[in-house]
Amino acid sequence: MLLPQEIIRLKRDGKVLTQAQIAQFVDGLVNNSFNDAQAGAMAMAIFQQGMNTDEITALTLAMMNSGQVLRWPDIDGAVVDKHSTGGVGDKVSFMLAAIVAACGAYVPMISGRGLGHTGGTADKLESIKGFNVTPSIEAFKKIVKRDRLAIISQTTDLAPADKRLYGIRDVTACVESIPLITASILSKKLAAGLDGLVMDVKVGNGAMMNNLDDAIALAKSINRVSNQAGVVTQTVITDMNQVLGRSAGNAIEMFETVQYLTGEYRDPRLHAVVIKLAELMLINSQIATSEIDANQRINAVLANGQAAEQFEKMIAALGGPNDYLSQPWAYMPKAKIVKDIKVGQSGYINHMQTRDIGLSVVELGGGRISNTDNVDHSVGFDHVMPVGTKVSKGDVVAQIHATDEASANKAMAQYLSALSIGEHKADENPVIYQVINE
CATH class of the missing domain: 1.20.970.10 (Transferase, Pyrimidine Nucleoside Phosphorylase; Chain C)
Incomplete structure (x- = not known):
């Protein structure tokens, strides 16, 4: 030794x-x-x-086996999950998991906390009063078996080696590493005892992978290691050159999730990502036979409220309220300061430096600078205007949610400096670049 x-x-x-x-x-x-x-x-x-593939596989399996590995022998159905490499405003997991569970799959989702400039699914859920992201493994399994859905954070029982390394990566500038990302994601996912996995690899200036070649390399690394471990895996490469949806910040993103599930508002780019991932999960689960079949099932559970009901049931099962969807702000903190961010010139929003916006949320208190920091769930940006929007001088391009005037004014300046406005509309990036099967 x-x-x-x-x-x-x-x-x-x-x-x-x-x-x-x-x-x-x-x-x-x-x-x-x-x-x-x-x-x-x-x-x-x-x-x-x-690291080479053998090293990554060894690291993945060692971290998976550093704690409890779940099995689901008494579940009659497909056990599936999704994971995203993270971005700014990425709240896809909530609506996606609810949709897929409402269609009949079992989704034991083990999520991460904020990492670098990206938000964390577990942090967002903790915006909700009473919600427990760290139940016992026994409680987690019981909820999944009964309700088909539970979203939790890593516990001390599941992949504890990764839990420690994850926090260290965050504060030592070691986030954007294909071997470490692959092993981190898959050690948690494989420990959940999955039959199938769909990965959402983000690419762009707000993602860990800034260019398409790196995103494809990560996708292939994940697919290779996961499929070797016996879990059917596909990866979708999606755009993160702008905030996904119209919000960035913990409670604010949870509110957008409520709007999506209830049908009040569905951002087109966010919806496109949710639908594509849901299609693959339902086909891989053999619940749907084709994209057309999957789409019909997805649209049905959104229209009849079953997806929303599935999500609200999960919130209540994990300690939150049983009427969250009808009055979300009764159970989440609101920022003391909410101000409009107005643009200083006319033209088209042609570029958004998304990473800087994510870092601004962190600086507001919505993320961690040190792995021991507490998170302010109330802060962030809302009403984010997408790239391609035509604006006139004085138009509102976003709202800032902050704890005081000073931090609000600083974040407003940071947000405006992250935008590039041009006289002519630039070509927009696709929302979905490709699906990687190899």
Whole structure:
């Protein structure tokens, strides 16, 4: 057995680690024989030097087996999930999981917290008074079996090695690493005992992957490792060159989720991503036989309210209110300051520096600078005008939600500086780039 610093040295120097060396690192994350400095150094070495497929698979399986691995022998149906690499305003998981569960699949979704400039599904759910994102595994399994849906955060029982490494990556600038992203995502997902998985890999200036080549590389890495582990996996590459939907911030995104599920408002780009992922999940689950069949089922559960009912049932089952959809703001914090952000010139919104907007939410308190920070669930941006919108000087392009005037004014300036307005309308990026099956 090597000293931790010797394993770090091997990867720092570009060597291929053995399965035993990777297992020692993962064990060290759990038993603290790798301290925070060493774990951060190891993450940076992997970030800089990369890993081959065998190393990524070994890291994934070791982290998966660092805790409890769920099995669903008494469930008669497909156990499926979705995961996103994260972005700004990405609240897809909520409506997607509700739709797929309402169509008959079982969705035990284990979600992450905010990472870097991206928001976290678990943080958003904690906007809701009483909601418990860390139930016992027994309670989680009971809810999934009974209601077909539960969205929780990582617990100490599931992939604890990843839970520790995830937080360290966030504060050591080691987020955008294909091996670490692959192992982090799949260690949690495989530990949930899935039959099928659909991945949403974001690409663009608000994503971990800034260009299409990197996004395709990550998609193939995830597909390769997951399919080797026996979980049928496909990846959809979607755009993150602007805020997804019209909100960015925890409680504000939950409100947009309510609007979507109740039919009050469905942002077209957000809806396109939800539908494509739902189609694949239903086909992979053998609930639907084709895209047309899947679409009919999706539209039906949205129209008849079954998807909304499924979501509200989950909120109540995990400690939240039983009437969340009818009065969401009765159970979520509101920001003290809400102000319009007005544009200073006329033209077309041709570009949005999405990462900067995400970082502004973090700076407002809606994310973490240190992994021990508390999150202010009330802050963020709302009424976000999409790229391609024609505006006149003085038009409102978003609203800021903040705790005080100073932070609001700073965030407003940051938001406007993240926009590029031109005289002529620029070509827009597709919402969905491609589906990766290999």
